[in-house]
Amino acid sequence: MPRTARRGPRPIREREFHAWLARVLPAGRRGLLPMGDDAAALRPPRGTVAVVSTDSLVEGLHFLPGSPPRAIGHAAAAVSLSDVAAKGAVPGAIVLGLVLPPTTPRRWAQEVVRGAEAEAARCGAHVVGGDTKPGAVRSVGSTVVGWARPDRLAPRSGARPGDRLVTTGSVGRGGLAFERFRVGSRPRARALRELLEVRPRVREGRALAPFAHAMMDTSDGLAESCRLMAAASRVRLEVEEAALPLAAGLAALARSPDRRRAIAFFGGDYELLAAVPADRLDRAVRAVARAGGRLHWIGTVAAGRGAMLRTGRHTIPMPAPGWDPFGRPRFVICRSRARQFP
Amino acid sequence: MPRTARRGPRPIREREFHAWLARVLPAGRRGLLPMGDDAAALRPPRGTVAVVSTDSLVEGLHFLPGSPPRAIGHAAAAVSLSDVAAKGAVPGAIVLGLVLPPTTPRRWAQEVVRGAEAEAARCGAHVVGGDTKPGAVRSVGSTVVGWARPDRLAPRSGARPGDRLVTTGSVGRGGLAFERFRVGSRPRARALRELLEVRPRVREGRALAPFAHAMMDTSDGLAESCRLMAAASRVRLEVEEAALPLAAGLAALARSPDRRRAIAFFGGDYELLAAVPADRLDRAVRAVARAGGRLHWIGTVAAGRGAMLRTGRHTIPMPAPGWDPFGRPRFVICRSRARQFP
Numbered sequence: 001m002p003r004t005a006r007r008g009p010r011p012i013r014e015r016e017f018h019a020w021l022a023r024v025l026p027a028g029r030r031g032l033l034p035m036g037d038d039a040a041a042l043r044p045p046r047g048t049v050a051v052v053s054t055d056s057l058v059e060g061l062h063f064l065p066g067s068p069p070r071a072i073g074h075a076a077a078a079v080s081l082s083d084v085a086a087k088g089a090v091p092g093a094i095v096l097g098l099v100l101p102p103t104t105p106r107r108w109a110q111e112v113v114r115g116a117e118a119e120a121a122r123c124g125a126h127v128v129g130g131d132t133k134p135g136a137v138r139s140v141g142s143t144v145v146g147w148a149r150p151d152r153l154a155p156r157s158g159a160r161p162g163d164r165l166v167t168t169g170s171v172g173r174g175g176l177a178f179e180r181f182r183v184g185s186r187p188r189a190r191a192l193r194e195l196l197e198v199r200p201r202v203r204e205g206r207a208l209a210p211f212a213h214a215m216m217d218t219s220d221g222l223a224e225s226c227r228l229m230a231a232a233s234r235v236r237l238e239v240e241e242a243a244l245p246l247a248a249g250l251a252a253l254a255r256s257p258d259r260r261r262a263i264a265f266f267g268g269d270y271e272l273l274a275a276v277p278a279d280r281l282d283r284a285v286r287a288v289a290r291a292g293g294r295l296h297w298i299g300t301v302a303a304g305r306g307a308m309l310r311t312g313r314h315t316i317p318m319p320a321p322g323w324d325p326f327g328r329p330r331f332v333i334c335r336s337r338a339r340q341f342p
Numbered sequence: 343m344p345r346t347a348r349r350g351p352r353p354i355r356e357r358e359f360h361a362w363l364a365r366v367l368p369a370g371r372r373g374l375l376p377m378g379d380d381a382a383a384l385r386p387p388r389g390t391v392a393v394v395s396t397d398s399l400v401e402g403l404h405f406l407p408g409s410p411p412r413a414i415g416h417a418a419a420a421v422s423l424s425d426v427a428a429k430g431a432v433p434g435a436i437v438l439g440l441v442l443p444p445t446t447p448r449r450w451a452q453e454v455v456r457g458a459e460a461e462a463a464r465c466g467a468h469v470v471g472g473d474t475k476p477g478a479v480r481s482v483g484s485t486v487v488g489w490a491r492p493d494r495l496a497p498r499s500g501a502r503p504g505d506r507l508v509t510t511g512s513v514g515r516g517g518l519a520f521e522r523f524r525v526g527s528r529p530r531a532r533a534l535r536e537l538l539e540v541r542p543r544v545r546e547g548r549a550l551a552p553f554a555h556a557m558m559d560t561s562d563g564l565a566e567s568c569r570l571m572a573a574a575s576r577v578r579l580e581v582e583e584a585a586l587p588l589a590a591g592l593a594a595l596a597r598s599p600d601r602r603r604a605i606a607f608f609g610g611d612y613e614l615l616a617a618v619p620a621d622r623l624d625r626a627v628r629a630v631a632r633a634g635g636r637l638h639w640i641g642t643v644a645a646g647r648g649a650m651l652r653t654g655r656h657t658i659p660m661p662a663p664g665w666d667p668f669g670r671p672r673f674v675i676c677r678s679r680a681r682q683f684p
Contacts, residue, residue: 032391033497034574038425038558039395039488041495044386049374052470052487053381054437058477083380095396097439097483128394135400136479141439143485145394146381153383155375216380232376 009105014132017109025117027093027126040128042093048147053083056097056141064192065138069108071196073115076140078198079219081123082270085202086217087153088209089146091123096130097141104138112140123202148209158214159233159275165299166284167273168204170247171222174268175322179253198270205272207291211284212274223265223318225273226299226307233275236304239318241311245296257311267323275301351447356474359451367459369435369468382470384435390489395425398439398483406534407480411450413538415457418482420540421561423465424612427544428559429495430551431488433465438472439483446480454482465544490551500556501575501617507641508626509615510546512589513564516610517664521595540612547614549633553626554616565607565660567615568649575617578646581660583653587638599653609665617643 018036022028028035032043044050057063057076073096081091096116100109109132117127125144174195181191201217208215214233218225222244230237246264254260276284281297288295299310307318360378364370370377374385386392399405399418415438423433438458442451451474459469467486516537523533543559550557556575560567564586572579588606596602618626623639630637641652649660 032492033429033495034499036574037498038428039393039431039486041429041490041492042392042394043492044390044392048386050384050386050392050487051381052384052435052437052485054439054471054473054483054485056439056441056473056475056483058441058475060478061476086380087375087383089381093394095394095485097396097398097485099398099400099441099479099481129396131396131398131483133398133400133481134403135481136402137477139441139475139477139481141396141398141473141483143394143396143437143439144381145392145487148383150374150383150385153375156379157376232378 009107011102012100012104012106012109017106017132020110021113025127027128031128035129040093040095042145045147047149049150051084051087051089051146051148052143053080054141054143055080055083056139059138063196067192067196069111070115071193072140073112074119075196075198076142077116077119078200079270080142080144081119081202082198082200082217082219084144084146085200085205086215086272087148088205088215089148090206091120091125091144091146091202093125093128093145094120095143096127098130098132099135099139100132101136101138102134116142123200152209154209154212154215154274156214156216156229157232159229159235159301160213161235161301161303162278163213163275163301164278164281164297165237165239165301166276166295166297167218167222167271168201168288168293168295169245169271171244171269172250172264172266173247175263175266176247176250176253178266178268179263200270201272201293203291204288204293207287208272208274208284211276211280211287213277214275216273218269218271218273219267221265221267221269221321222273223307224267224321226318229273229275230305230307234305236302237299237307238302239299239309241309243296243298261319262322265319265321267321351449353444354442354446354448354451359448359474362452363455367469369470373470377471382435382437384487387489389491391492393426393429393431393488393490394485395422396483396485397422397425398481401480405538409534409538411453412457413535414482415454416461417538417540418484419458419461420542421612422484422486423461423544424540424542424559424561426486426488427542427547428557428614429490430547430557431490432548433462433467433486433488433544435467435470435487436462437485438469440472440474441477441481442474443478443480444476458484465542494551496551496554496557496616498556498558498571499574501571501577501643502555503577503643503645504620505555505617505643506620506623506639507579507581507643508618508637508639509560509564509613510543510630510635510637511587511613513586513611514592514606514608515589517605517608518589518592518595520608520610521605542612543614543635545633546630546635549629550614550616550626553618553622553629555619556617558615560611560613560615561609563607563609563611563663564615565649566609566663568660571615571617572647572649576647578644579641579649580644581641581651583651585638585640603661604664607661607663609663
């Protein structure tokens with residue numbers, strides 16, 4: 001790039017950035033291989049299998065150019081940690097895959113890594129390496145390797161008729177944050193930060209896994225997660241609407257049932273949904289409480305197919321999620337503003 | 343997107359695409375967790391540690407919109423497999439992170455996955471999962487998890503004075519492919535395919551690891567790899583120019599020594615560079631030959647610092663690599679053409 005581009009914040013240089021990583025990240029001092037080697041090496045705890053998941057956040061879709069980079073790094077780590085949490089795994093390591101325009105300030109990339117490392121460390125893991133490539137649009141990929149007991153993996157496909165459906169928390173947190181962002185009911189910067197404030201349920205997942213037949217996170221919203229678990233398990237999931245622990249503020253914001261459901265099942269919740277045998281429900285509730293969380297009984301598993309919502313008077317199919325990234329877009333967050341499509 | 347966009351090839355839909363993955367990929371039938379679950383689970387072979395590395399290919403930098411998607415998938419898997427090969431690891435699994443414009447034909451993404459799976463399978467691994475996000479510019483991330491004996495990891499920092507420097511193959515293969523692409527000395531499509539034809543040295547890496555003090559791949563070119571190994575090991579690496587196994591056709595293309603070196607050390611070779619104790623050199627050569635490869639003795643490790651090239655008459659510092667993705671760009675491959683900067 002021309003020299004004049006250097007007048008602003010110092011742009012990123014791959015090698016210098018990776019040398020900085022090796023200096024500041026704790027894994028650089030403690031790993032089986034030095035940070036910056038071709039690969040990272042991780043010792044599996046005895047009796048465990050590796051649990052791997054990957055996710056990424058893309059500028060314009062999950063964050064804006066002005067979003068705080070530390071929050072972006074935090075969220076990128078958190079959404080992938082949520083996936084290994086859903087298998088009851090202990091997170092071990094994160095590798096980041098950054099795609100950044102060459103003019104990206106060095107500090108921006110450093111803050112992303114600091115955010116990811118802080119979130120990883122909160123969950124007992126560390127950023128152990130990564131890759132940085134130039135590209136026109138920023139994206140932050142995060143791959144987590146965790147460790148779990150193979151007999152406690154609780155696949156999505158494990159739900160059985162008679163199981164109790166439970167969830168770890170606030171249904172519609174993601175939808176509420178997006179709604180506040182969309183209608184501008186609070187300062188834009190704060191609404192954006194809320195969208196990135198993901199707390200993966202790692203401790204709850206570990207506590208719940210020994211009791212669960214099936215488990216998954218609710219990144220696509222509770223309704224879609226129920227549909228996916230029902231399909232994978234070839235069962236019918238019935239959720240009691242009155243039992244849903246709605247995110248604080250949701251009921252006040254949306255008075256009509258349809259509006260409330262649209263927000264509640266929008267997506268981006270990152271709680272856990274599990275199917276637990278009825279005779280283990282009590283123990284599961286206590287185990288999650290000991291882990292500092294709370295388990296809510298929201299429904300049951302029955303023979304049949306599909307995911308249903310019992311609204312009191314009626315039983316209706318679970319509404320579709322609002323967030324369908326590859327579908328007909330209802331909005332595109334681009335550059336410095338949110339454009340809405342009719 | 344407007345309905346009219348559907349007239350062309352069928353665009354990608356995330357859930358449908360992931361369902362297709364679960365049907366066609368062998369890991370979907372054999373994994374500890376069903377394909378499409380929140381995470382993949384992998385059983386570590388006894389006595390091994392996990393070796394993890396991530397890499398990505400970005401449209402406009404590593405491939406063009408018209409590049410064959412199967413070759414892109416192949417290359418994305420190959421470049422990350424090369425990193426775990428450099429630690430003597432047996433590749434176990436790959437997770438892909440795709441960022442694709444919503445108008446991307448479904449078939450394009452399927453071909454990328456097929457290419458990655460074919461390359462993974464060739465190396466004894468499988469694509470076990472991934473993530474697909476919309477974004478303005480295509481990128482294909484690949485994270486490999488492999489397994490290695492912890493006493494044979496051969497870090498970059500392990501080279502010792504007296505060691506022999508060896509490499510597995512053709513120096514300048516990447517530079518030659520890029521040069522042919524740049525000057526248009528052969529059909530553009532063929533030159534582009536050559537750039538993506540990466541063959542990770544997995545079998546050679548496993549054969550070499552028990553004998554190597556230090557090992558790494560030459561993705562940044564042999565000169566830069568020598569510089570990195572010298573710096574990490576705090577030694578001086580001396581390479582004999584006459585001993586370099588240049589890529590076929592390189593000497594004929596570039597007559598002047600400077601031009602030849604610029605191409606030879608350009609980057610993108612994906613061979614292995616290793617430091618082997620002198621008394622194990624013979625056994626290392628035989629082990630790599632048994633694995634179907636060939637080991638070339640190209641220099642020695644000495645006390646001191648830096649990476650030097652002995653040209654016969656002189657000893658000069660190793661030339662800088664041509665490929666510095668975040669540096670002042672000498673070229674940008676964008677959209678449908680390569681633009682060159684003076």
